[in-house]
Amino acid sequence: MPALPPRRVAAERKDHSVSTIVTDAPSGLFQDEYGLFIDGAWVGSASGRTIPLTNPATGAHLxxxxxxxxxxxxxxxxxAKAAFPRWxxxxxxxRQEILLEIARRLKARTADFARMESANNGKTIVEATIHDLPEAIGQFEYFSGSVYALHGETRDYPDLIGLTHREPLGVVAQIIPWNVPLLMASMKLAPAxxxxxxxVLKPAETVCLTVLELIREIADLLPPGVVNVVTGYGQDVGEALVAHPDVRKVAFTGSTATARKIIEYAARNIIPQTMELGGKSASIVCASAxxxxxxxxxALSTVFNKGEVCMAGSRVFVERSVHDAFLERFVREVEAVRIGDPSHPETRLGAMSSRQQYEKVQGYFDVALSDGAEIALGGGVAHVPDLPDGLFLKPTILAGVRNDMRVAQEEIFGPVTSVIAWDDEAAMLGEVNDSRYGLAGAVWSNDIRQAHRIAREMQTGVVWVNTYYNLPRGMPVGGYKQSGFGRELSWDILRDYTHTKSVVIPL
Known part of the structure; x- marks a missing residue:
């Protein structure tokens, strides 16, 4: 996901200092219960069942x-089908004015939405304020301008004129994850x-309150049926939505395992999909860096959004001649990261989004040791005073890692980074590309020829040179291999939300 522009993440103290101010989301930010949003109205589910959501930093009910x-x-x-012809x-x-007004309303309530996102997801209030909200607002602003750029062409022939029109597909199913829910909803809704x-939008059942609050905020702007939201468990909602005969496209962001199921469901009606999936991105550090x-x-890549980022540079390949010097600096930077209450403005590492993810990441500490890696830093639970029920983990650096280890091949989706030494550039690139994923990566070198050469050889959709998590608006984002297909955050995605129709007029 697009992320913070480069900045220093280390605090002044060189230890895992802890924030202890404890604040739940202020009363009034959330409703006690949220309905489904269907045909412009909030309604109860047919099942009559509800799902409780909690603050992962405090354990409090939200x-x-x-x-x-x-x-x-x-x-x-x-x-959605009934609303489509008119829309x-x-x-x-x-359409342009509606998208711009959505952006204005989000901007006016940036502080509220940032606090809500922090409370439901466990991310820091700083990240929510300076990353999630500006990027979500930016999606509506950017795509508001695209309505005029989405047009056809004319082709002249001696005896006829050929016209091409770009037309919308119809009802689109959109399924988004829990790590950056408000931004994900914006990325999907704005271009569609x-x-x-x-x-019809299905957010994650574990973290979705900002998505529902977004719909509450903008419901009066949208004709009934244009946007509908169905919450619930994947097995109850996902298959029914993707396999529905009236759905004309699926847009999904999430795990590769879930994507396989969705592709199978979509195949029943032979409808197109765009998929933004997992990553195991490589950051390559050369001797001249x-x-x-x-x-x-x-360090930023390790702790940003608690490592719950598909584009995280979780494999760092370091040229052996500078390996020890880099590792020393890396450990020092991560040691200084402040862990604790996400609502505290000085906190830089919040709580994992769910107990399931919290326990999954812990399991990889044992996997790393059993495979022969070393824990250079972290590798355990972080105990935060006054937050005994918080799902906090220490940011972790693994050293002595080989690329064939599980921790270098599997997406951990937590604040864990592996450091791998290299000697030969060609051999290193072979290991970098020896991954089922290909979403992002970086090259650190002051030799522009080397940086360009390596970037061209990396099998990944985004490559940064001497930076990370720096995406200017309009740059396409998407993956190679099992990281998915389709390109979001740019005009490119509009091709996936439209048909091309050819009209031939004889002269």
């Missing part, structure tokens, strides 16, 4: 959401709406 099912999906798809033919100015599609800057960015 709200209840609906446990939707296939009946709810059918109602939402029917509403598809809506004036460009109307700009292109004239209607949407600025080691201080490379170490700072490696």
């Amino acid at each position: 709200a209840k959401i609906q446990a939707g099912n296939a009946a709810d999906v059918s109602a939402a798809v029917a509403a 598809a033919r809506s004036r460009l100015e109307e 709406l700009a292109a004239g599609n209607t949407v 600025d080691l201080d800057e490379a170490a700072r960015m490696a």
Whole structure:
């Protein structure tokens, strides 16, 4: 995901200092219970069941959401299908103004949405404020301008004129994850709406309160049925939504394992998909690199959003001649990261989003040791005073890692980074590309020829040179191999939300 521009993540103290101010989301930010949003109205689920959501830093209850099912999906798809003809033919100015007004409303409530995202996800208030909200707002601003850029072409022939039109697909199913839910919803909704599609959105059942609050904030702007939201467990909602005969496209961000199921469901009706999946991105540090800057960015990649980022540079390949010097700097930077209450403005590492993820990441500490790696830093639970129920982990650096180890091949999705030494550039690139994933990566070198050469050889969708997590708006983002297909965050995605129709007019 797009992330913070380069900045120093280390605090002044060279230890895992802890923030202890404890604050739940202030009362009034969340409703006690949220309904499904179908055909412009909030309704209860057909099942009558709800799902409780908690603050992962405190364990406190936040709200209840609906446990939707296939009946709810059918109602939402029917509403989206009925709304499509009118929305598809809506004036460009109307769609543009709606997208701009969504951006304005998010901007006006940036502080509220940042606090809500922090409370439900466990991310720091700083990250939510300076990353998630500006990027979410930016999606609506960017795609508001695309409505005029989405047009066809004319082709002149001696005896005829050929016209091509770009037309919206219809009802789009969108399924988003729990790590950056508000941003993910914005990334999916903005281009789909700009292109004239209607949407049924399924957010993650563990972290989705900001998505529901977004819909509450903008419900009056959208004609009924244009956007519908069905919450619930994947097994109850996902298959019913993707396999519905009236759905014309699927947009999914999440795990590779879930993507395989979704692709199977979508194949029943032979509908297109865009997939943004996992990553095991490599950051390559060459001998000529600025080691201080490379170490700072490696630290940022480790702790940003608690490592719950598909683009995290979780494999750092360091040229052997500078390996020890880099590792020393890297450890020093990560040691200084402040862990604790995510609502505290000085905290730089919050709580894992769920107990399932908290326990999964801990399991990799034992895996690393059993495979022969060393824990250079961290590798355990972080105990935060006054937050005994918080799901906190120490940021972890693994040294002595080989690329064939599980910790170098499997997506951990936590604050864990592996350091791998290399001697030969060609052999190193072979290991970098020896991964099922190919989402992002970086090259750290002051030799521009070397940096360009390595970047061209990396089998990955995004490569940064002497930086990380720095994505100017409009740059396409997507993966190679099992990291998925399709390109988001740019005009490219509009091709995936439209058909091309050819019209031939004889002269």
